[in-house]
Amino acid sequence: MTDILREIEKGHEAKYKLDEELHFKVRCRASKLFGLWAAEHLGYGEAQASDYARQLVSHCLDAPNAAAVVDNVGADLADAGVKLANADVLAAYSRCHAAAAEQFADAYPLPLDTDHSPVGG
Secondary structure (H helix, E strand, O other), rough: HHHHHHHHHHHHHHHHHHHHHHHHHHHHHHHHHHHHHHHHOOOHHHHHHHHHHHHHHHHHHHHHOOOHHHHHHHHHHHHHOOOOHHHHHHHHHHHHHHHHHHHHHHHOOOOOOOOOOOOOO
């Protein structure tokens, strides 16, 4: 009976790990896409846009919630004189998050990647 309970526990731990890993990757990809969107509105060139997106992903790692990333971009847009409502900026982040989730679903259709081992096998 203890072995069965341990296998169930391992299954829950594995699912939690996969879910957290997916959330992390999607959040980082969404921040990158959002950074590229914002860079376009800021009038940045390709290299500068890439740097801005990387900087936003780094900010995402320091403050792992969407509100901090949206606020940061909103402030950058306002400082540059770009007139966008907060609702528009938030909607753009939501679109980027949905696109990031879809990209990961397409790229990794299997629930277990090579760094995860099947539970009970």
